[in-house]
Amino acid sequence: MRFARCGASGAEKPVAVVDDTTYDLTPLTDDIDGAFLESAAARVREAIAAGSLPVADIEGSRFGAPVARPSAIYCVGMNYAAHAAESGSAPPENLVMFMKAPNTVVGPHDEVRIPRSSTKTDWEVELAIVIGKQASYLDSPEQSADHIAGFTIANDLSERVWQLETSGGQWSKGKSAPGFSPLGPWLVTPDEVDHADLRLRSFVNGEPRQDSSTSDLIFDVPYIVWHLSQYLALEPGDVIMTGTPEGVALSGRFPYLKAGDVVELEIDGLGAQRQVFA
Known part of the structure; x- marks a missing residue:
């Protein structure tokens, strides 16, 4: 599984790539941060199985850092x-x-x-x-x-x-x-x-x-x-x-x-x- 944050600086949206499909993670989390990462992979797979994550189109998008501002x-x-x-x-x-x-x-x-x-x-x-x-x-x-x-x-x-x-x-x-x-x-x-x-x-x-x-x-x-x-x-x-x-x-x-x-x-x-x- 691959995670990324795509969009303009300060307005990035979280996505995940699973089996060559890119999913919008906003139904699960506002950002890829420490709180989300504690259970990220399991939550994403459960949501995909439930059909609750929309497919995302990130073609041409800016990539931000893949984790929101770390504490250290x-x-x-x-x-x-x-x-x-x-x-x-x-x-x-x-x-x-x-x-x-x-x-x-x-x-x-x-x-x-x-x-x-x-x-x-x-x-x-x-x-x-x-x-x-x-x-x-x-x-x-x-x-x-x-x-x-x-x-x-x-x-x-x-x-x-x-x-x-x-x-x-x-x-x-x-x-x-x-x-x-x-x-x-x-x-x-x-x-x-x-x-x-x-x-x-x-x-x-x-x-x-x-x-x-x-x-x-x-x-x-x-x-x-x-x-x-x-x-x-x-x-x-x-x-x-x-x-x-x-x-x-x-x-x-x-x-x-x-x-x-x-x-x-x-x-x-x-x-x-x-x-x-x-």
């Missing part, structure tokens, strides 16, 4: 060994976590403005986990699956000067500019994808940048959810960005983003994003 965005840093190396760091022995402001979330194809005075705006394709059930003090990584609503694509945009040089030691300053968290287009339920082996790719102006697989994650999806639950309570609708592979501008191999650049991201089974930078 947690991010895992340096979670691919090759990316840690290109950043000048050894692979972490302990999971690195930082946070992004929830108001950074935009749709997968929305224009993104390079922040005022930015000189090092960077791209990062990432697999994102969306939480569907509160997770607190899980007993083991094996329990994580019960708390995941699905997966989506994230661009963990970063301003590297602010993140690393004027940060004061914390990364979030360089991660929280407006528009710095494009999500979507789809929230795909776990039964439809193998999160342990998904190909991630990014392109800038049509030129390849990143090409890796989630099989190369240092800390995998079940471990991430379990580990974070030992330190905080994950709430339904929360987003976890799991880290980016090598191939970003921070490596020194590519220029940072400038106005007019086009960034495209793909993850197998989850769709694609495209942002024009202004």
Whole structure:
């Protein structure tokens, strides 16, 4: 099952794709948020069986982020060994976590403005986990699956000067500019994808940048959810960005983003994003 939010910014309508048919979810919920995600898949299947969901036409519609504004965005840093190396760091022995402001979330194809005075705006394709059930003090990584609503694509945009040089030691300053968290287009339920082996790719102006697989994650999806639950309570609708592979501008191999650049991201089974930078 795939969920999406389609329509003008601030007026998105929830839809679901089941067996190649797109259904309007407004008879069930006003939005795809944490409250809905706790029982989303079961409710949708029951409503389809009852014939209570109209078919939706989303051809040509704008896609918003597939989950309404989360209460938190947690991010895992340096979670691919090759990316840690290109950043000048050894692979972490302990999971690195930082946070992004929830108001950074935009749709997968929305224009993104390079922040005022930015000189090092960077791209990062990432697999994102969306939480569907509160997770607190899980007993083991094996329990994580019960708390995941699905997966989506994230661009963990970063301003590297602010993140690393004027940060004061914390990364979030360089991660929280407006528009710095494009999500979507789809929230795909776990039964439809193998999160342990998904190909991630990014392109800038049509030129390849990143090409890796989630099989190369240092800390995998079940471990991430379990580990974070030992330190905080994950709430339904929360987003976890799991880290980016090598191939970003921070490596020194590519220029940072400038106005007019086009960034495209793909993850197998989850769709694609495209942002024009202004």
